[in-house]
Amino acid sequence: MSDPVLMESGGGIARITLNRPEARNALNAAMRDALARAIRAAEADGAVRVLVLRGAGPHGFCAGADIKEFTEVPSPTEFRQSRVHDSWIRPFDEARKPIIASIHGHCLGGGVEIALACDIRIASEDAVFALPETGLGVITGVGGSQRLPRVVGLGHALDMILTGERVPAARAQAMGLVSRLVAPDALAGATEELAARIAARPPMAVAFAKEAVRAAQDLPLREGMKLEVDLSTLLLNTEDRLEAARAFREKRPSRFTGR
Structure with missing residues (x-):
């Protein structure tokens, strides 16, 4: 079987x-x-x-x-x-x-x-x-x-x-x-x-984006907006976010690691 x-x-x-x-x-x-x-x-x-x-x-x-x-x-x-x-x-x-x-x-x-x-x-x-x-x-x-x-x-x-x-x-x-x-x-x-x-996209950003969009089905707008700001803040100093900025400046493909 x-x-x-x-x-x-x-x-x-x-x-x-x-x-x-x-x-x-x-x-x-x-x-x-x-x-x-x-x-x-x-x-x-x-x-x-x-x-x-x-x-x-x-x-x-x-x-x-x-x-x-x-x-x-x-x-x-x-x-x-x-x-x-x-x-x-x-x-x-x-x-x-x-x-x-x-x-x-x-x-x-x-x-x-x-x-x-x-x-x-x-x-x-x-x-x-x-x-x-x-x-x-x-x-x-x-x-x-x-x-x-x-x-x-x-x-x-x-x-x-x-x-x-x-x-x-x-x-x-x-x-x-x-x-x-x-x-x-x-x-x-x-x-x-x-x-x-x-x-191919930064996995933490993808996961946080999914979390924010899914939450929008249940949360009032004001609470959803707060969650979005909180999640955005958590991504600011990730290695992938910094790598994306460097790659943009250097005009090359990004190399994301999930960190």
Whole structure:
């Protein structure tokens, strides 16, 4: 049996692959646990500056939860306890390094929720998104109802969640669900280019910028502005900030070390 999640690193990029192509990368317990471990491992690796998450096989990024796991219905108490203590999605929220979702084909249910937990979403023109849970008598379970309105706005979020309608890539980009859209055969290269561009920047500045932007979703403006000033101040005397200034004066490429 192959590993449900693969990871390989190089050039400052950790490439994490959902690896159940025979099941359209549907999420089962083994994949959820392996995905959490992979995110944590990449976050702890000092050589990694950017994470890329993608799906194996031609059919899609992730088709959502594996329905084979839902043969027995737990009691409401057991279900709630399992969700309260289910930490597999938490590493996405805890990661200081940027996470890019590279999406092709089907991105459904839990696949959308994983993509929403990433920082940037780039998709191929054949991608299709949907949150079908209400049609199955349930609702999203790992942040879909909370993250989607923050990304696309209340109206688009309710439209997707209440209808379960499949959203083609062009519409997903128009509503802000994905920020970049490319031809299917260009997705891998465009993702690598995007990741490499971010990886080449000073990692502390990238991490602080991500922290400030993420905080803007929850903080009042005045508190967010204070956080931005505090983080900017912390960067003033970093070696990378000083190196960027020297490189600009000397008209040469910067050599960032992460310090």
